[in-house]
Amino acid sequence: MTLDEILAGLFPSGHDVVVGPGKLLLGTGRRVCGRAVEVIGIAEGEPLGIDGVLPLAERVLDIAAAGGDAPMLVVVDTQGQRMARRDEMLGLNEYLAHLAKCLLLASRSGHPTIGLNYGRAAAGAFLATALATDVLVALPGAEPAVMDLPSMARVTKLPLEKLEALAKTTPVFAPGLDSMTKVGAIAQVWDPAKPLDVQIETTLATIPAHDVRDALGAERGGRLLATGIAWRVADQASRYRRV
Protein backbone atom coordinates (compact mmCIF):
# COMPACT_ATOMS: atom_id res chain seq x y z
CA MET A 1 0.00 0.00 0.00
CA THR A 2 1.22 3.52 -0.66
CA LEU A 3 1.29 6.10 2.09
CA ASP A 4 -1.60 7.99 0.44
CA GLU A 5 -3.71 4.83 0.33
CA ILE A 6 -2.91 4.07 3.95
CA LEU A 7 -3.84 7.56 5.19
CA ALA A 8 -7.01 7.61 3.07
CA GLY A 9 -7.94 4.17 4.43
CA LEU A 10 -7.28 5.15 8.04
CA PHE A 11 -9.12 8.45 7.87
CA PRO A 12 -12.05 8.29 5.43
CA SER A 13 -13.50 11.33 7.22
CA GLY A 14 -10.43 13.34 6.21
CA HIS A 15 -6.91 14.26 7.22
CA ASP A 16 -4.33 16.98 6.61
CA VAL A 17 -1.22 14.83 6.96
CA VAL A 18 1.48 15.81 4.49
CA VAL A 19 5.02 14.73 3.78
CA GLY A 20 7.03 17.89 4.38
CA PRO A 21 10.72 18.84 4.30
CA GLY A 22 13.03 16.03 5.35
CA LYS A 23 10.26 13.55 4.40
CA LEU A 24 8.73 14.18 7.81
CA LEU A 25 5.05 13.47 8.27
CA LEU A 26 2.97 15.84 10.38
CA GLY A 27 -0.75 16.37 10.58
CA THR A 28 -4.06 15.29 12.05
CA GLY A 29 -6.50 12.64 10.96
CA ARG A 30 -10.21 12.45 11.70
CA ARG A 31 -11.66 9.26 13.16
CA VAL A 32 -15.11 8.10 12.10
CA CYS A 33 -16.39 9.26 15.50
CA GLY A 34 -15.13 12.75 14.64
CA ARG A 35 -12.26 12.83 17.13
CA ALA A 36 -8.65 13.53 16.18
CA VAL A 37 -5.65 11.28 15.73
CA GLU A 38 -2.34 13.17 15.75
CA VAL A 39 0.06 11.82 13.16
CA ILE A 40 3.84 12.09 13.02
CA GLY A 41 6.30 10.04 11.06
CA ILE A 42 8.99 9.69 8.46
CA ALA A 43 8.43 8.51 4.91
CA GLU A 44 10.03 7.22 1.74
CA GLY A 45 12.81 5.37 3.52
CA GLU A 46 14.44 8.62 4.63
CA PRO A 47 17.14 8.18 7.27
CA LEU A 48 16.37 9.88 10.60
CA GLY A 49 19.00 12.34 11.79
CA ILE A 50 19.13 15.22 14.23
CA ASP A 51 17.39 17.62 11.84
CA GLY A 52 14.47 15.21 11.53
CA VAL A 53 14.18 14.47 15.23
CA LEU A 54 13.75 18.05 16.43
CA PRO A 55 10.48 18.97 14.63
CA LEU A 56 8.96 15.56 15.37
CA ALA A 57 9.86 15.75 19.06
CA GLU A 58 8.58 19.32 19.31
CA ARG A 59 5.24 18.28 17.85
CA VAL A 60 4.97 15.38 20.30
CA LEU A 61 5.74 17.70 23.24
CA ASP A 62 3.14 20.21 22.01
CA ILE A 63 0.54 17.44 21.93
CA ALA A 64 1.51 16.27 25.42
CA ALA A 65 1.37 19.86 26.68
CA ALA A 66 -2.02 20.54 25.10
CA GLY A 67 -3.68 17.90 27.27
CA GLY A 68 -6.62 15.82 26.13
CA ASP A 69 -6.40 12.20 25.14
CA ALA A 70 -5.99 12.24 21.36
CA PRO A 71 -4.17 9.13 20.19
CA MET A 72 -0.90 9.51 18.31
CA LEU A 73 0.00 7.50 15.26
CA VAL A 74 3.70 7.16 14.45
CA VAL A 75 4.06 6.16 10.81
CA VAL A 76 7.48 4.89 9.75
CA ASP A 77 9.31 4.06 6.58
CA THR A 78 12.97 4.79 7.32
CA GLN A 79 16.16 3.00 6.36
CA GLY A 80 17.60 3.77 9.81
CA GLN A 81 19.49 6.49 11.59
CA ARG A 82 21.41 8.97 9.45
CA MET A 83 25.00 7.83 9.07
CA ALA A 84 27.01 11.03 9.02
CA ARG A 85 29.97 12.42 10.86
CA ARG A 86 28.10 15.64 11.61
CA ASP A 87 25.16 13.90 13.24
CA GLU A 88 27.42 11.67 15.31
CA MET A 89 29.56 14.63 16.37
CA LEU A 90 26.50 16.51 17.64
CA GLY A 91 25.34 13.49 19.68
CA LEU A 92 22.78 11.68 17.55
CA ASN A 93 22.21 9.18 20.37
CA GLU A 94 20.82 11.98 22.52
CA TYR A 95 18.51 13.19 19.76
CA LEU A 96 17.11 9.75 18.93
CA ALA A 97 16.63 8.95 22.63
CA HIS A 98 14.91 12.31 23.08
CA LEU A 99 12.26 11.46 20.48
CA ALA A 100 11.66 8.10 22.14
CA LYS A 101 11.36 9.81 25.55
CA CYS A 102 8.88 12.35 24.15
CA LEU A 103 6.68 9.55 22.76
CA LEU A 104 6.83 7.68 26.07
CA LEU A 105 5.93 10.89 27.90
CA ALA A 106 2.97 11.51 25.58
CA SER A 107 1.71 8.03 26.31
CA ARG A 108 2.12 8.55 30.05
CA SER A 109 0.26 11.86 29.72
CA GLY A 110 -2.84 10.16 28.36
CA HIS A 111 -2.20 9.99 24.60
CA PRO A 112 -2.22 6.35 23.50
CA THR A 113 0.52 5.79 20.92
CA ILE A 114 0.43 3.42 17.96
CA GLY A 115 3.44 2.75 15.76
CA LEU A 116 2.72 1.82 12.15
CA ASN A 117 5.52 0.25 10.11
CA TYR A 118 4.57 0.19 6.43
CA GLY A 119 8.01 0.29 4.78
CA ARG A 120 11.47 -0.05 6.15
CA ALA A 121 12.40 0.44 9.79
CA ALA A 122 15.83 -0.16 11.16
CA ALA A 123 18.17 0.16 14.07
CA GLY A 124 18.35 3.46 15.97
CA ALA A 125 15.57 5.11 13.97
CA PHE A 126 13.27 2.20 14.82
CA LEU A 127 14.09 2.57 18.54
CA ALA A 128 13.40 6.31 18.42
CA THR A 129 9.98 6.01 16.77
CA ALA A 130 7.86 2.88 16.32
CA LEU A 131 9.50 0.88 19.11
CA ALA A 132 8.77 3.68 21.60
CA THR A 133 4.99 3.35 21.22
CA ASP A 134 2.37 1.50 23.28
CA VAL A 135 1.59 -0.86 20.45
CA LEU A 136 3.34 -1.46 17.14
CA VAL A 137 1.41 -2.65 14.11
CA ALA A 138 2.62 -3.34 10.60
CA LEU A 139 1.24 -3.77 7.12
CA PRO A 140 2.30 -6.66 4.90
CA GLY A 141 5.32 -5.63 2.88
CA ALA A 142 6.89 -3.85 5.85
CA GLU A 143 10.58 -4.63 6.23
CA PRO A 144 11.66 -4.10 9.82
CA ALA A 145 15.30 -5.01 10.37
CA VAL A 146 18.23 -4.31 12.60
CA MET A 147 20.61 -4.95 9.73
CA ASP A 148 20.23 -6.66 6.36
CA LEU A 149 21.72 -10.13 5.98
CA PRO A 150 24.60 -9.21 3.62
CA SER A 151 25.82 -6.53 6.08
CA MET A 152 25.36 -8.96 8.93
CA ALA A 153 27.45 -11.53 7.06
CA ARG A 154 30.19 -8.94 6.67
CA VAL A 155 30.22 -7.91 10.31
CA THR A 156 29.90 -11.40 11.80
CA LYS A 157 32.28 -12.86 9.16
CA LEU A 158 29.85 -15.72 8.56
CA PRO A 159 28.92 -16.91 5.06
CA LEU A 160 25.68 -15.41 3.76
CA GLU A 161 24.41 -18.91 2.86
CA LYS A 162 24.79 -20.01 6.47
CA LEU A 163 22.86 -16.96 7.73
CA GLU A 164 20.12 -17.55 5.16
CA ALA A 165 19.78 -21.16 6.28
CA LEU A 166 19.74 -20.20 9.99
CA ALA A 167 17.15 -17.51 9.32
CA LYS A 168 14.70 -20.22 8.32
CA THR A 169 14.92 -21.92 11.72
CA THR A 170 14.98 -19.00 14.20
CA PRO A 171 13.33 -15.57 14.31
CA VAL A 172 15.93 -14.25 16.74
CA PHE A 173 18.17 -12.47 14.24
CA ALA A 174 16.80 -12.53 10.68
CA PRO A 175 15.30 -9.32 9.29
CA GLY A 176 11.63 -9.21 8.39
CA LEU A 177 8.07 -8.88 9.50
CA ASP A 178 7.61 -12.52 10.54
CA SER A 179 10.68 -12.52 12.76
CA MET A 180 9.81 -9.20 14.42
CA THR A 181 6.28 -10.45 15.04
CA LYS A 182 7.45 -13.73 16.57
CA VAL A 183 9.83 -12.04 19.04
CA GLY A 184 6.98 -9.76 20.15
CA ALA A 185 8.07 -6.42 18.69
CA ILE A 186 5.10 -6.18 16.33
CA ALA A 187 1.81 -6.79 18.08
CA GLN A 188 -0.49 -7.05 15.06
CA VAL A 189 -0.29 -7.15 11.28
CA TRP A 190 -3.22 -5.30 9.74
CA ASP A 191 -5.04 -6.73 6.73
CA PRO A 192 -4.88 -4.30 3.79
CA ALA A 193 -7.93 -5.99 2.22
CA LYS A 194 -10.10 -4.86 5.15
CA PRO A 195 -10.96 -1.27 6.10
CA LEU A 196 -8.05 0.31 8.00
CA ASP A 197 -10.32 2.73 9.88
CA VAL A 198 -12.01 -0.24 11.54
CA GLN A 199 -8.68 -1.88 12.33
CA ILE A 200 -7.20 1.22 13.98
CA GLU A 201 -10.31 1.47 16.18
CA THR A 202 -9.85 -2.16 17.24
CA THR A 203 -6.19 -1.52 18.02
CA LEU A 204 -7.06 1.63 20.00
CA ALA A 205 -9.62 -0.30 22.03
CA THR A 206 -7.02 -2.84 23.12
CA ILE A 207 -3.93 -0.74 23.93
CA PRO A 208 -2.03 -2.54 26.67
CA ALA A 209 -1.37 -0.53 29.83
CA HIS A 210 2.06 -2.13 30.28
CA ASP A 211 4.88 -3.30 28.08
CA VAL A 212 3.70 -6.76 26.98
CA ARG A 213 6.30 -7.39 24.29
CA ASP A 214 8.27 -9.94 26.32
CA ALA A 215 5.08 -11.87 27.08
CA LEU A 216 4.10 -11.77 23.38
CA GLY A 217 7.52 -13.07 22.37
CA ALA A 218 7.21 -15.98 24.79
CA GLU A 219 3.65 -16.78 23.70
CA ARG A 220 4.66 -16.81 20.04
CA GLY A 221 7.74 -18.92 20.65
CA GLY A 222 10.17 -16.31 19.34
CA ARG A 223 11.76 -15.26 22.62
CA LEU A 224 11.45 -18.08 25.07
CA LEU A 225 13.89 -17.07 27.78
CA ALA A 226 13.55 -13.30 28.24
CA THR A 227 10.42 -13.18 30.41
CA GLY A 228 11.64 -15.84 32.83
CA ILE A 229 15.08 -14.27 33.25
CA ALA A 230 13.70 -10.79 33.85
CA TRP A 231 11.34 -12.26 36.42
CA ARG A 232 14.14 -14.16 38.18
CA VAL A 233 16.25 -11.00 38.48
CA ALA A 234 13.33 -9.06 39.93
CA ASP A 235 12.52 -11.91 42.31
CA GLN A 236 16.09 -12.09 43.63
CA ALA A 237 16.22 -8.29 43.91
CA SER A 238 13.11 -8.34 46.10
CA ARG A 239 15.12 -10.06 48.86
CA TYR A 240 17.02 -6.80 49.30
CA ARG A 241 14.02 -4.58 50.05
CA ARG A 242 14.47 -1.97 52.72
CA VAL A 243 12.48 -3.00 55.80
Place this chain on the structure above:
Amino acid sequence: MSETGRPFGASASWFLSTARERLAKLLDAGSFTEFVPPSERAQSPHLASFDLPAAFDDGMIVGCGRLDGNSVLVAAQEGQFMGGTFAEVSGAKLLGLIRAARDDEKLPRSILLLLDSGGVRLQEANAGELAVAEVMRAIVEARAAGVAVIALVGGRAGAFGGAGLIAATCSAIVISEQGRTGVTGPEVIETNKGVEEFDSRDKALVWGVTGGRTRRLIGGADAYAEDTAASFREATLALMGKARPFDLATLRAEQARLAGRVGRLGGCDRAAAMWKALGVADPRAAGDMDDPVFVALVADVKGAGDDAR
Protein backbone atom coordinates in the same frame (compact mmCIF):
# COMPACT_ATOMS: atom_id res chain seq x y z
CA MET B 1 45.46 -8.90 42.71
CA SER B 2 42.35 -9.01 40.58
CA GLU B 3 40.63 -12.21 39.55
CA THR B 4 42.48 -12.10 36.25
CA GLY B 5 45.79 -12.06 38.08
CA ARG B 6 46.63 -8.49 37.18
CA PRO B 7 47.46 -6.04 39.94
CA PHE B 8 44.35 -4.07 40.63
CA GLY B 9 43.52 -1.13 42.77
CA ALA B 10 41.10 1.79 42.77
CA SER B 11 43.64 3.60 40.63
CA ALA B 12 43.70 0.88 37.94
CA SER B 13 42.38 1.84 34.53
CA TRP B 14 38.59 1.61 34.21
CA PHE B 15 39.05 1.26 30.47
CA LEU B 16 41.21 -1.85 30.83
CA SER B 17 39.29 -3.47 33.69
CA THR B 18 36.72 -6.23 33.39
CA ALA B 19 33.12 -5.60 34.39
CA ARG B 20 33.57 -7.53 37.63
CA GLU B 21 36.70 -5.59 38.51
CA ARG B 22 34.86 -2.32 37.92
CA LEU B 23 32.02 -3.37 40.23
CA ALA B 24 34.43 -4.52 42.93
CA LYS B 25 36.26 -1.20 42.98
CA LEU B 26 33.32 1.11 42.37
CA LEU B 27 31.19 -0.21 45.23
CA ASP B 28 31.98 -0.31 48.93
CA ALA B 29 34.30 -3.24 49.63
CA GLY B 30 32.48 -6.56 49.79
CA SER B 31 29.04 -4.98 49.35
CA PHE B 32 28.13 -6.45 45.95
CA THR B 33 25.53 -9.20 45.68
CA GLU B 34 24.78 -10.60 42.24
CA PHE B 35 21.31 -11.57 40.99
CA VAL B 36 21.09 -14.58 38.66
CA PRO B 37 24.84 -15.21 39.07
CA PRO B 38 26.93 -17.37 36.70
CA SER B 39 26.17 -20.44 38.82
CA GLU B 40 22.59 -20.23 37.49
CA ARG B 41 23.89 -20.60 33.93
CA ALA B 42 21.70 -17.91 32.38
CA GLN B 43 23.44 -18.00 29.02
CA SER B 44 22.60 -17.42 25.39
CA PRO B 45 20.87 -20.37 23.74
CA HIS B 46 21.58 -18.86 20.30
CA LEU B 47 25.34 -18.43 20.04
CA ALA B 48 25.98 -22.15 19.52
CA SER B 49 24.19 -21.94 16.14
CA PHE B 50 26.90 -19.52 15.09
CA ASP B 51 29.70 -21.72 16.46
CA LEU B 52 30.38 -19.13 19.16
CA PRO B 53 30.96 -19.84 22.85
CA ALA B 54 28.40 -18.66 25.41
CA ALA B 55 29.17 -17.08 28.80
CA PHE B 56 27.46 -18.07 32.05
CA ASP B 57 26.51 -14.44 32.69
CA ASP B 58 25.92 -13.53 28.99
CA GLY B 59 28.18 -10.53 29.53
CA MET B 60 25.69 -8.76 31.83
CA ILE B 61 26.17 -8.69 35.59
CA VAL B 62 23.30 -7.36 37.71
CA GLY B 63 22.90 -6.98 41.44
CA CYS B 64 22.95 -4.64 44.39
CA GLY B 65 25.57 -3.06 46.59
CA ARG B 66 26.50 0.13 48.40
CA LEU B 67 28.18 3.29 47.23
CA ASP B 68 29.58 5.26 50.15
CA GLY B 69 26.96 3.62 52.33
CA ASN B 70 24.06 4.29 49.94
CA SER B 71 22.19 1.26 48.64
CA VAL B 72 22.25 1.04 44.85
CA LEU B 73 21.22 -1.39 42.15
CA VAL B 74 23.93 -1.98 39.55
CA ALA B 75 24.39 -3.51 36.14
CA ALA B 76 27.74 -3.93 34.40
CA GLN B 77 28.41 -5.05 30.85
CA GLU B 78 31.48 -7.07 29.94
CA GLY B 79 32.76 -5.42 26.78
CA GLN B 80 35.20 -8.22 26.18
CA PHE B 81 32.43 -10.79 25.74
CA MET B 82 30.68 -10.32 22.36
CA GLY B 83 31.37 -6.58 22.58
CA GLY B 84 29.09 -6.18 25.62
CA THR B 85 26.10 -6.55 23.35
CA PHE B 86 22.40 -6.51 24.13
CA ALA B 87 20.86 -9.88 23.40
CA GLU B 88 17.94 -11.96 24.65
CA VAL B 89 19.45 -12.96 28.00
CA SER B 90 21.73 -9.98 28.68
CA GLY B 91 18.87 -7.60 27.84
CA ALA B 92 16.37 -9.47 30.01
CA LYS B 93 18.71 -9.32 33.02
CA LEU B 94 18.94 -5.54 32.77
CA LEU B 95 15.21 -5.23 32.13
CA GLY B 96 14.39 -7.29 35.22
CA LEU B 97 16.61 -5.09 37.38
CA ILE B 98 15.10 -1.80 36.18
CA ARG B 99 11.53 -3.07 36.39
CA ALA B 100 12.18 -4.26 39.95
CA ALA B 101 13.19 -0.73 40.98
CA ARG B 102 10.26 0.74 39.08
CA ASP B 103 7.75 -1.48 40.83
CA ASP B 104 9.07 -1.54 44.40
CA GLU B 105 9.85 1.65 46.25
CA LYS B 106 11.53 -0.35 49.01
CA LEU B 107 14.34 -1.19 46.59
CA PRO B 108 17.26 1.24 46.15
CA ARG B 109 16.25 4.45 44.36
CA SER B 110 19.44 4.63 42.31
CA ILE B 111 20.52 2.34 39.48
CA LEU B 112 24.04 2.52 38.07
CA LEU B 113 24.58 1.21 34.54
CA LEU B 114 28.22 0.45 33.81
CA LEU B 115 27.82 0.42 30.03
CA ASP B 116 30.46 -1.16 27.81
CA SER B 117 28.72 -2.07 24.61
CA GLY B 118 28.81 -1.88 20.85
CA GLY B 119 25.00 -2.09 20.82
CA VAL B 120 22.79 -4.95 19.71
CA ARG B 121 24.28 -8.45 19.30
CA LEU B 122 23.82 -9.20 15.60
CA GLN B 123 23.50 -12.95 16.17
CA GLU B 124 20.39 -12.14 18.23
CA ALA B 125 19.55 -8.88 16.50
CA ASN B 126 15.78 -8.88 16.87
CA ALA B 127 15.77 -10.02 20.48
CA GLY B 128 18.54 -7.53 21.28
CA GLU B 129 16.90 -4.56 19.55
CA LEU B 130 13.63 -5.27 21.29
CA ALA B 131 15.41 -5.65 24.64
CA VAL B 132 16.89 -2.17 24.13
CA ALA B 133 13.41 -0.77 23.42
CA GLU B 134 12.06 -2.47 26.53
CA VAL B 135 14.93 -1.17 28.65
CA MET B 136 14.42 2.39 27.37
CA ARG B 137 10.76 2.24 28.29
CA ALA B 138 11.54 0.73 31.70
CA ILE B 139 14.13 3.46 32.41
CA VAL B 140 11.55 6.13 31.63
CA GLU B 141 8.99 4.42 33.88
CA ALA B 142 11.54 4.00 36.68
CA ARG B 143 12.61 7.65 36.40
CA ALA B 144 8.97 8.72 36.53
CA ALA B 145 8.67 6.67 39.72
CA GLY B 146 11.55 8.63 41.25
CA VAL B 147 14.49 6.35 40.49
CA ALA B 148 17.77 7.95 39.39
CA VAL B 149 19.37 5.97 36.58
CA ILE B 150 23.01 6.89 35.98
CA ALA B 151 25.12 5.65 33.07
CA LEU B 152 28.89 5.24 33.48
CA VAL B 153 30.74 5.16 30.14
CA GLY B 154 34.44 4.45 29.99
CA GLY B 155 34.92 0.90 28.76
CA ARG B 156 36.64 -0.43 25.68
CA ALA B 157 33.47 -0.92 23.67
CA GLY B 158 32.12 2.52 24.62
CA ALA B 159 28.33 2.93 24.36
CA PHE B 160 27.18 2.70 20.75
CA GLY B 161 24.02 1.79 18.91
CA GLY B 162 21.31 0.77 21.37
CA ALA B 163 23.70 1.35 24.27
CA GLY B 164 24.15 4.98 23.15
CA LEU B 165 20.38 5.45 23.15
CA ILE B 166 20.06 3.78 26.56
CA ALA B 167 22.75 6.06 28.00
CA ALA B 168 20.88 9.11 26.73
CA THR B 169 17.62 7.83 28.26
CA CYS B 170 19.20 7.82 31.72
CA SER B 171 18.91 10.63 34.27
CA ALA B 172 22.62 11.42 33.90
CA ILE B 173 25.81 10.22 32.23
CA VAL B 174 29.37 10.04 33.62
CA ILE B 175 32.09 9.70 30.99
CA SER B 176 35.88 9.48 30.90
CA GLU B 177 38.24 10.61 28.18
CA GLN B 178 38.41 7.03 26.88
CA GLY B 179 34.63 6.65 27.00
CA ARG B 180 33.09 6.94 23.57
CA THR B 181 29.44 7.17 22.74
CA GLY B 182 27.29 7.54 19.65
CA VAL B 183 24.96 5.56 17.44
CA THR B 184 26.74 4.31 14.33
CA GLY B 185 30.40 3.46 14.88
CA PRO B 186 33.04 5.09 12.66
CA GLU B 187 33.86 1.82 10.84
CA VAL B 188 30.25 1.27 9.84
CA ILE B 189 29.87 4.86 8.61
CA GLU B 190 33.06 4.49 6.58
CA THR B 191 31.83 1.19 5.09
CA ASN B 192 28.45 2.65 4.15
CA LYS B 193 29.28 6.23 3.24
CA GLY B 194 32.92 6.19 2.27
CA VAL B 195 36.21 7.23 3.80
CA GLU B 196 35.55 10.88 2.87
CA GLU B 197 32.57 10.92 5.26
CA PHE B 198 34.40 9.27 8.15
CA ASP B 199 37.95 7.94 8.11
CA SER B 200 37.81 5.36 10.91
CA ARG B 201 41.60 4.97 10.90
CA ASP B 202 42.12 8.66 11.71
CA LYS B 203 42.21 8.14 15.48
CA ALA B 204 42.31 11.84 16.33
CA LEU B 205 39.17 12.36 14.26
CA VAL B 206 37.42 9.36 15.82
CA TRP B 207 38.19 10.41 19.41
CA GLY B 208 37.30 14.00 18.61
CA VAL B 209 33.88 13.01 17.27
CA THR B 210 32.88 10.29 19.74
CA GLY B 211 35.21 10.68 22.73
CA GLY B 212 34.43 11.66 26.29
CA ARG B 213 35.96 15.13 26.22
CA THR B 214 33.85 16.26 23.28
CA ARG B 215 30.77 14.68 24.83
CA ARG B 216 31.35 16.47 28.13
CA LEU B 217 32.05 19.81 26.46
CA ILE B 218 28.89 19.84 24.34
CA GLY B 219 26.71 18.55 27.19
CA GLY B 220 26.50 14.97 25.90
CA ALA B 221 27.56 13.82 29.36
CA ASP B 222 26.84 15.40 32.75
CA ALA B 223 30.09 14.63 34.50
CA TYR B 224 33.66 13.82 33.57
CA ALA B 225 35.71 11.18 35.35
CA GLU B 226 39.33 10.23 35.22
CA ASP B 227 40.00 6.69 34.04
CA THR B 228 39.81 5.17 37.54
CA ALA B 229 37.13 3.54 39.65
CA ALA B 230 37.75 6.12 42.37
CA SER B 231 37.00 8.98 39.99
CA PHE B 232 33.87 7.32 38.55
CA ARG B 233 32.73 6.73 42.14
CA GLU B 234 33.19 10.34 43.10
CA ALA B 235 31.44 11.65 39.98
CA THR B 236 28.54 9.21 40.43
CA LEU B 237 28.05 10.15 44.08
CA ALA B 238 27.90 13.81 43.12
CA LEU B 239 25.09 13.11 40.65
CA MET B 240 23.04 10.70 42.76
CA GLY B 241 20.93 13.21 44.60
CA LYS B 242 20.45 15.54 41.65
CA ALA B 243 18.44 13.62 39.05
CA ARG B 244 15.84 15.72 37.28
CA PRO B 245 12.32 14.32 37.29
CA PHE B 246 11.00 12.72 34.12
CA ASP B 247 8.27 15.14 33.09
CA LEU B 248 7.18 17.64 30.46
CA ALA B 249 9.33 20.45 31.88
CA THR B 250 12.49 18.33 31.69
CA LEU B 251 11.78 17.24 28.13
CA ARG B 252 10.97 20.82 27.09
CA ALA B 253 14.33 21.83 28.51
CA GLU B 254 15.94 18.92 26.68
CA GLN B 255 14.33 20.02 23.41
CA ALA B 256 15.66 23.56 23.88
CA ARG B 257 19.09 22.25 24.82
CA LEU B 258 19.37 19.95 21.78
CA ALA B 259 17.99 22.57 19.37
CA GLY B 260 20.39 25.13 20.84
CA ARG B 261 23.31 22.79 20.30
CA VAL B 262 22.49 22.43 16.59
CA GLY B 263 22.17 26.21 16.35
CA ARG B 264 25.53 26.83 17.99
CA LEU B 265 27.56 23.92 16.63
CA GLY B 266 25.66 22.57 13.63
CA GLY B 267 27.97 24.27 11.15
CA CYS B 268 31.17 22.74 12.53
CA ASP B 269 32.79 19.97 10.54
CA ARG B 270 35.36 18.78 13.05
CA ALA B 271 35.40 18.46 16.81
CA ALA B 272 38.12 21.12 17.08
CA ALA B 273 35.79 23.62 15.41
CA MET B 274 33.06 22.78 17.93
CA TRP B 275 35.46 23.27 20.82
CA LYS B 276 36.50 26.60 19.38
CA ALA B 277 32.88 27.68 18.94
CA LEU B 278 32.31 26.77 22.60
CA GLY B 279 35.05 29.17 23.62
CA VAL B 280 37.98 26.79 24.08
CA ALA B 281 40.91 28.98 23.04
CA ASP B 282 43.25 26.20 21.99
CA PRO B 283 41.36 22.99 21.14
CA ARG B 284 44.52 21.00 20.44
CA ALA B 285 45.94 21.82 23.85
CA ALA B 286 42.58 20.93 25.45
CA GLY B 287 42.79 17.49 23.84
CA ASP B 288 46.23 16.91 25.34
CA MET B 289 45.83 18.48 28.77
CA ASP B 290 45.66 16.48 32.01
CA ASP B 291 42.25 15.55 33.41
CA PRO B 292 42.17 18.10 36.28
CA VAL B 293 43.00 20.95 33.90
CA PHE B 294 40.31 19.73 31.52
CA VAL B 295 37.76 19.63 34.36
CA ALA B 296 38.58 23.25 35.17
CA LEU B 297 38.12 24.16 31.53
CA VAL B 298 34.70 22.46 31.37
CA ALA B 299 33.50 24.70 34.18
CA ASP B 300 33.99 27.72 31.91
CA VAL B 301 32.27 26.33 28.82
CA LYS B 302 28.73 27.37 28.08
CA GLY B 303 26.58 24.41 27.13
CA ALA B 304 28.44 21.81 29.14
CA GLY B 305 26.43 22.66 32.23
CA ASP B 306 22.90 22.86 30.84
CA ASP B 307 22.13 19.17 30.95
CA ALA B 308 18.45 18.37 30.91
CA ARG B 309 17.98 14.68 29.88
